[in-house]
Amino acid sequence: MILIRNLRHTYPGTRRQSARNALRDLSLEIPAGQFCILSGPNGSGKSTLFRILCGLAAPSSGSVSIGGHDLATAPERIRPLMGVVFQSPAVDKNLSVQENLTLHADLHGLRGTAAGRMTEALAWSDLKDRLGDRVETLSGGLARQVELAKCLMTRPQILLLDEPTTGLDPASRRSFILALRRLQRDRKMTVLMTSHVFSDAEFADSVAILRDGALMAHDTPDRLKAMVGTEMVVIRPRDPAAFATVLETGFSRRPVRYGDELRIENIPPAEAVPLIAAVLDHHRADVLSIGVKQPDLEDVFVHVTGRGAAFAADAEPSDSRARQPELTA
Numbered sequence: 001m002i003l004i005r006n007l008r009h010t011y012p013g014t015r016r017q018s019a020r021n022a023l024r025d026l027s028l029e030i031p032a033g034q035f036c037i038l039s040g041p042n043g044s045g046k047s048t049l050f051r052i053l054c055g056l057a058a059p060s061s062g063s064v065s066i067g068g069h070d071l072a073t074a075p076e077r078i079r080p081l082m083g084v085v086f087q088s089p090a091v092d093k094n095l096s097v098q099e100n101l102t103l104h105a106d107l108h109g110l111r112g113t114a115a116g117r118m119t120e121a122l123a124w125s126d127l128k129d130r131l132g133d134r135v136e137t138l139s140g141g142l143a144r145q146v147e148l149a150k151c152l153m154t155r156p157q158i159l160l161l162d163e164p165t166t167g168l169d170p171a172s173r174r175s176f177i178l179a180l181r182r183l184q185r186d187r188k189m190t191v192l193m194t195s196h197v198f199s200d201a202e203f204a205d206s207v208a209i210l211r212d213g214a215l216m217a218h219d220t221p222d223r224l225k226a227m228v229g230t231e232m233v234v235i236r237p238r239d240p241a242a243f244a245t246v247l248e249t250g251f252s253r254r255p256v257r258y259g260d261e262l263r264i265e266n267i268p269p270a271e272a273v274p275l276i277a278a279v280l281d282h283h284r285a286d287v288l289s290i291g292v293k294q295p296d297l298e299d300v301f302v303h304v305t306g307r308g309a310a311f312a313a314d315a316e317p318s319d320s321r322a323r324q325p326e327l328t329a
């Protein structure tokens with residue numbers, strides 16, 4: 001279990017920059033054996049939290065308990081339980097897969113058991129035929145698998161991963177996450193993974209969303225989606241600001257703005273199509289497209305943080321968006 005209580009972290013100010021509160025009274029509980037995805041816009045505090053959990057930074061106040069041990073007073077009890085996959089590569093790309101894993105085994109005093117541990121750490125991966133290949137000759141997806149395999153050599157009960165799917169194409173990302181999810185279930189590991197990619201989050205037991213260092217929501221993907229309702233109407237008007245006023249004054253609907261889109265969330269299913277028809281009847285020329293969609297986690301993110309556009313830009317389009325073509329006016 002990972003238990004975070006009232007965590008605060010302030011980066012001290014300098015002559016050129018004022019102090020920054022990166023984490024504000026953050027409390028979060030990830031039960032043993034659960035897979036939690038931590039997301040949030042840029043600057044919301046994910047990396048700061050990650051660094052604290054890894055023991056690379058000390059919080060300004062609050063407490064963290066991992067596997068029943070206090071991080072401040074008993075870090076040496078936590079380290080053997082934990083594996084960390086950092087965003088930047090931590091394997092030597094000039095060495096082969098096998099050499100990297102052997103080196104890691106040596107560093108952790110696993111010399112006698114290295115071969116068995118290596119077979120076990122690679123069992124889930126696509127690397128079994130690539131042991132002798134230098135890491136620099138592997139695809140991005142396979143190189144990420146080496147990072148994870150390396151980490152698995154020590155049989156961690158708790159795994160922290162910092163945006164491990166960044167830079168992978170959608171197919172490699174999906175196969176990495178599915179493999180990780182299978183491993184996590186088989187080994188009953190507790191996993192906390194930061195991710196910018198909404199499709200990753202669909203596979204998690206829970207998703208925690210940070211904004212400005214505070215926890216805005218933490219729940220199962222389904223319960224988070226229920227926050228936004230079963231359906232929403234999405235409109236792309238020629239002039240979003242002006243059309244938001246039209247919706248409020250003419251239709252008594254207060255939209256949420258998301259980039260060029262206006263979204264009317266939580267709309268009862270029976271009201272969505274009549275609303276679309278009425279909007280098109282009266283304002284067809286002002287509307288580029290209009291449609292109804294079922295909320296996905298990207299919509300939850302927009303709802304919770306109120307600023308999804310920049311965050312969503314590097315995410316692949318969500319499945320539901322692709323499945324549900326909008327009506328074009």
Ligand SMILES: Nc1ncnc2c1ncn2[C@@H]1O[C@H](COP(=O)(O)OP(=O)(O)OP(=O)(O)O)[C@@H](O)[C@H]1O
Pocket residue numbers: 011020021022040041042043044045046047048049
């Ligand atoms: N070394 C530092 N010194 C001062 N302020 C910092 C430092 N590192 C981060 N911050 C500030 O702390 C806040 C949280 O940053 P953090 O990097 O933890 O967010 P993040 O969610 O990981 O962002 P991103 O998604 O862009 O990586 C931001 O306001 C950031 O500017």
